[in-house]
Amino acid sequence: MTFTQVVINSIVRASELALLSLGLTIVYDILRFANFAHTEFAVVGVYVALFLNLTLGLPIVPAAVIASIATGLFSIAVDRAIFKKMRSTSGIIVMVTSLGLAIALRNTIRAIYGATAQNYSVPLQKPIMTEFFRITPLQIWIIATGAAAMVLFHLLLHHTKLGKAMRAASDDPDLAQASGIATEKIITYVWFIAITFASLGGILIGMETYILPYMGFAIIVPVFCATIMGGIGNPYGAMLGALVLGFAENFGLYINFGKILSLGGLLGQNKGLFIPTGYKPAISFVILIVVLLIRPRGILGKKKEG
Amino acid sequence: MGLINFLVYLAIMMGIYGILSLSLNLQYGFTGLANFGQVAFFCLGAYASTILVLVFHMPFIVGLFGGMAVAALFGFVIAIPTADLKEDYWAIVTLAAAEIVRIFFLNEDWVAGPDPYIGGAFGIGGIPQPLRSLFSPHTYPFFYLALVLVCLFATYIIINTLTASPFGRVIKSIREGDNLPQALGKDVKRFRLKVMALGGGFGGVAGCLWAHFHGFVSPEQFMPLETFIVWAMVIVGGKANNKGAIFGAVVIVIFYNCTRFLKDYIPIEEVTLASLRMVAIGILIVVAMLFMKEGLVKEKRIKESIVLKKACSE
Amino acid sequence: MLRVEKVYKSFGGILALFGVSFEVEANTITGLIGPNGSGKSTLFNIISGFYSKDRGEIYFQGKKLRNIEPYKIALMGVGRTFQISEAPEKMTVLENLLLAPKNQTGESVLNVFLHPLRIKNESKQHLEKAYEILHLVQLYDLMNEYAGNLSGGQKKLLSLARILMSDPLLLLLDEPTAGVNPTLIKDLIVAIKNLRDEKGVTILVVEHNMKVISEICDRVIVLDFGKKLAEGTPEEIKRNEKVLEAYLSGSTKREFFHENT
Numbered sequence: 001m002t003f004t005q006v007v008i009n010s011i012v013r014a015s016e017l018a019l020l021s022l023g024l025t026i027v028y029d030i031l032r033f034a035n036f037a038h039t040e041f042a043v044v045g046v047y048v049a050l051f052l053n054l055t056l057g058l059p060i061v062p063a064a065v066i067a068s069i070a071t072g073l074f075s076i077a078v079d080r081a082i083f084k085k086m087r088s089t090s091g092i093i094v095m096v097t098s099l100g101l102a103i104a105l106r107n108t109i110r111a112i113y114g115a116t117a118q119n120y121s122v123p124l125q126k127p128i129m130t131e132f133f134r135i136t137p138l139q140i141w142i143i144a145t146g147a148a149a150m151v152l153f154h155l156l157l158h159h160t161k162l163g164k165a166m167r168a169a170s171d172d173p174d175l176a177q178a179s180g181i182a183t184e185k186i187i188t189y190v191w192f193i194a195i196t197f198a199s200l201g202g203i204l205i206g207m208e209t210y211i212l213p214y215m216g217f218a219i220i221v222p223v224f225c226a227t228i229m230g231g232i233g234n235p236y237g238a239m240l241g242a243l244v245l246g247f248a249e250n251f252g253l254y255i256n257f258g259k260i261l262s263l264g265g266l267l268g269q270n271k272g273l274f275i276p277t278g279y280k281p282a283i284s285f286v287i288l289i290v291v292l293l294i295r296p297r298g299i300l301g302k303k304k305e306g
Numbered sequence: 307m308g309l310i311n312f313l314v315y316l317a318i319m320m321g322i323y324g325i326l327s328l329s330l331n332l333q334y335g336f337t338g339l340a341n342f343g344q345v346a347f348f349c350l351g352a353y354a355s356t357i358l359v360l361v362f363h364m365p366f367i368v369g370l371f372g373g374m375a376v377a378a379l380f381g382f383v384i385a386i387p388t389a390d391l392k393e394d395y396w397a398i399v400t401l402a403a404a405e406i407v408r409i410f411f412l413n414e415d416w417v418a419g420p421d422p423y424i425g426g427a428f429g430i431g432g433i434p435q436p437l438r439s440l441f442s443p444h445t446y447p448f449f450y451l452a453l454v455l456v457c458l459f460a461t462y463i464i465i466n467t468l469t470a471s472p473f474g475r476v477i478k479s480i481r482e483g484d485n486l487p488q489a490l491g492k493d494v495k496r497f498r499l500k501v502m503a504l505g506g507g508f509g510g511v512a513g514c515l516w517a518h519f520h521g522f523v524s525p526e527q528f529m530p531l532e533t534f535i536v537w538a539m540v541i542v543g544g545k546a547n548n549k550g551a552i553f554g555a556v557v558i559v560i561f562y563n564c565t566r567f568l569k570d571y572i573p574i575e576e577v578t579l580a581s582l583r584m585v586a587i588g589i590l591i592v593v594a595m596l597f598m599k600e601g602l603v604k605e606k607r608i609k610e611s612i613v614l615k616k617a618c619s620e
Numbered sequence: 621m622l623r624v625e626k627v628y629k630s631f632g633g634i635l636a637l638f639g640v641s642f643e644v645e646a647n648t649i650t651g652l653i654g655p656n657g658s659g660k661s662t663l664f665n666i667i668s669g670f671y672s673k674d675r676g677e678i679y680f681q682g683k684k685l686r687n688i689e690p691y692k693i694a695l696m697g698v699g700r701t702f703q704i705s706e707a708p709e710k711m712t713v714l715e716n717l718l719l720a721p722k723n724q725t726g727e728s729v730l731n732v733f734l735h736p737l738r739i740k741n742e743s744k745q746h747l748e749k750a751y752e753i754l755h756l757v758q759l760y761d762l763m764n765e766y767a768g769n770l771s772g773g774q775k776k777l778l779s780l781a782r783i784l785m786s787d788p789l790l791l792l793l794d795e796p797t798a799g800v801n802p803t804l805i806k807d808l809i810v811a812i813k814n815l816r817d818e819k820g821v822t823i824l825v826v827e828h829n830m831k832v833i834s835e836i837c838d839r840v841i842v843l844d845f846g847k848k849l850a851e852g853t854p855e856e857i858k859r860n861e862k863v864l865e866a867y868l869s870g871s872t873k874r875e876f877f878h879e880n881t
Contacts, residue, residue, distance in 0.1 A: 033394070034394035034397065034398065036342075036397075082592060082596065085596060086595075086596070091393070091394060092338070092340055092393045092394070093595055093599065094595075095340065095393070095394055095397060096340065096537070096541070096591065096595055097591070097592050097595040097596070099342070099534065099537070099591065100538075100587075100588045100589070100590070100591025100592040100594075100595065101588065101592055102588070103531075103534050103584055103585070103587055103588030103591065104584075104585050104588030104589050104592065105588070106584075106588075107581040107582070107584035107585040107588060108581070108585050110577070110581040110584075111577075111578045111581035111582050111585060114575075114577055114578070115577050213581075217530065220398075220401070221398065221401065221402045221405065224398045225398075228395065228398075276413060278409055278412065278413040279406075279409060279413065281402070281405055281406065281409060282406050282409065284402070285399075285402040285403065285405070285406055288398070288399065288402060289387060289388070289399065292387075292388065292391055292395055292399065293387050293388075464733075467732060467733070468729065468732055471726045471732045471739065472718070472719075472724045472725075472726030472727045472732075472739065472743075473726060473727050473728065473729060473732055475711070475715055475718060475719050476719065476727055478708060478710070478711055478715075479708045479711065479719055481708070481710075482708040482709060482710065483708075485670065485690075485702070486702075486708060487691070487719075488669075488670070488689070488690040488691045488694065489668065489670075489690060489691075489694055489699075489700055489702070489783075490691075490694060490719060490720050490722070490782075490783075490786060491691050491692075491694035491695040491722045491723070491786065492691055492727070493689075493691050494691065500729055504729070546710075605710065607712060607764065607766065608711075608712055608714075608715050609712065609714075609764040610712075610714050610763050610764055613714060613715075613718065613743070613747065614747070
């Protein structure tokens with residue numbers, strides 16, 4: 001594996017994570033709780049797309065788009081049914097509620113689809129091979145989609161009325177409510193955007209790897225890590241966090257620590273020391289701990305007083 | 307015979323989960339620590355005890371205390387850098403930590419000894435049951451049940467005494483915010499560390515009892531769903547009420563185990579049934595949080611009469 | 621007892637305290653007044669260790685208070701009440717009071733099991749004291765009520781009662797009479813003066829009720845926009861033109877002038 005390949009893999013991963021962490025951060029910010037069901041919503045999107053793609057025979061692109069939008073709408077319904085009743089409840093209780101929701105969603109999917117891995121029906125990919133790396137059209141699509149989504153979000157946030165309202169609600173929720181910016185309406189849009197993006201991210205992951213009912217749980221730690229690293233409520237931070245994490249995970253497995261240690265005389269020459277692939281989740285965990293210890297606000301977080 | 311064995315099995319499970327539930331209740335119900343990684347203590351206690359007994363040939367009692375100590379230490383250590391974090395950050399950190407523990411035992415099969423087919427994903431089998439030779443195969447389960455109940459009782463007494471003591475008062479005040487206890491001169495972080503060590507220790511005891519009962523441990527037994535089941539027990543049973551925690555364990559264990567039989571009456575696959583059970587657990591948590599935040603058994607209001615009794619009774 | 625030297629504090633570019641300096645002598649009651657937003661609460665938070673200061677020093681009994689955690693400052697003898705009552709809602713009034721004494725034997729896990737008798741005795745003593753204080757603030761009948769169910773004024777009283785249980789050397793009172801009924805205020809005034817006279821407690825009190833300030837304070841410090849505007853006895857302050865101009869308006873002015881009514 002060459003250096004360039006790792007870079008490409010990192011960017012692909014970062015694009016996927018960014019779609020997820022962006023959604024998590026805006027919900028966290030505007031609704032003021034850690035949504036442990038966030039990645040599960042994404043998985044709902046993954047399976048709706050699977051249904052559209054495999055059972056109904058839709059080509060993957062329209063299936064993905066429809067599924068993402070449908071799941072976005074679904075999240076609004078869930079908000080109305082559950083979280084709306086908890087607007088003024090303490091964050092920890094809502095968080096535990098979202099945990100219960102996550103369990104219910106994840107296992108409903110599992111009950112319907114079983115525990116075996118599935119794949120989308122995607123036209124065969126011909127990778128582009130060069131001396132240094134290999135990249136599939138899918139991977140290019142993933143990077144492009146990720147980038148496009150980020151740009152779209154940026155435009156939304158800074159060039160629309162909704163975006164302005166979202167920024168206001170983020171900076172000072174009480175003031176925003178008082179000055180007549182309808183917070184409930186904003187909440188509806190926030191859920192829709194967050195979950196549509198998240199579903200898209202999940203579908204891309206599903207396309208690149210495979211589809212399993214518990215895949216949401218597999219990415220929850222990296223997504224939270226990227227969000228927290230970037231600072232809660234900071235969408236650009238979430239993107240940055242995803243980038244950092246994408247690189248950290250891939251380079252973490254690639255770097256030969258043995259070489260580094262042997263340079264420092266701590267290990268004999270030619271001894272390879274790599275982080276075992278099984279420990280990939282540990283990378284985001286360690287980064288999360290380090291970030292929380294040094295700067296709980298995150299890299300670009302908002303200042304908390306005191 | 308089959309029915310009696312089944313009931314004894316159920317009771318043993320209620321006992322083991324009762325301990326886990328009391329432990330989580332101490333952390334969350336009384337101190338406000340949302341530990342989403344409770345299974346880590348369970349896992350560490352089980353594995354530590356197994357390794358001590360099987361690989362180092364220690365007696366069961368060493369395994370029990372060893373499991374308790376390892377889990378308590380883990381709780382303490384994980385809390386050192388993280389105890390002051392906001393509860394939502396803490397939840398994700400504990401969730402991740404528990405996963406790392408499980409992955410560790412999945413990958414590191416050397417902890418189980420040199421045999422390449424023991425440990426890691428294969429799990430560790432052949433765990434000896436304490437005092438097995440003293441009993442016949444049909445009385446042994448009763449002995450084990452007694453052992454579990456003794457541990458449950460001890461856990462209950464210890465935790466209940468603590469929560470009714472000045473220590474308990476301080477952790478309850480911490481539950482609602484750091485400012486007041488700080489202003490009253492309480493070293494909040496230290497209290498959190500102690501609670502995590504205690505919670506861990508009891509979780510470890512449960513793990514040890516589990517390992518020696520089943521005779522086999524594997525990383526698959528310690529998936530996050532275990533944590534969530536215990537959460538359901540605490541939430542349903544009653545936050546900050548020790549009897550409630552045990553009650554919650556009883557209810558959920560019954561629910562969990564009795565739905566197994568549906569398979570015989572309804573044509574349904576194992577995986578589907580298991581998933582539906584978890585869906586029910588998830589819905590239960592949501593519903594409980596929406597409508598029944600206190601759980602089925604409410605937190606006891608410490609009236610003057612109770613305080614007086616403790617202060618003046620013999 | 622307390623010395624505040626050139627303390628500065630800003631919040632994201634807004635200056636809350638601008639070079640505030642003053643001294644509080646032992647065994648006195650000092651009032652801290654000023655319009656809303658003048659920095660009084662910020663000052664309290666800094667003294668008690670909840671906020672960090674940008675510049676300046678604070679000395680308590682000669683000891684420098686710098687980067688010390690709030691609980692340690694509390695253990696040194698600084699007690700405070702909060703403006704917005706920080707009462708744990710799910711604990712009873714009595715429990716709240718019993719929480720307050722410092723360094724209780726029963727707060728250590730081992731002690732709970734090793735020294736139960738000692739803890740019992742301490743409990744008895746604390747209970748006696750709690751009863752006394754509850755009578756004083758007239759919350760005795762509500763002792764088994766959850767703190768969360770009390771009215772705003774009652775919560776204030778609870779705050780006061782609680783901190784009294786901890787025998788502070790320096791007491792920072794944040795608007796102790798807000799929301800409290802007038803007859804009780806008279807009793808509170810007596811109690812606060814008592815603390816100074818009989819228990820030797822030093823008190824720094826933030827208040828908007830000028831009558832109370834005039835009655836209990838030995839000295840008064842006036843803050844305005846984060847700066848110390850004036851310092852002196854209540855009479856001197858009442859006559860200080862700068863104070864009158866900057867601070868008093870409307871009804872408060874009337875109160876000041878007609879404080880004998």
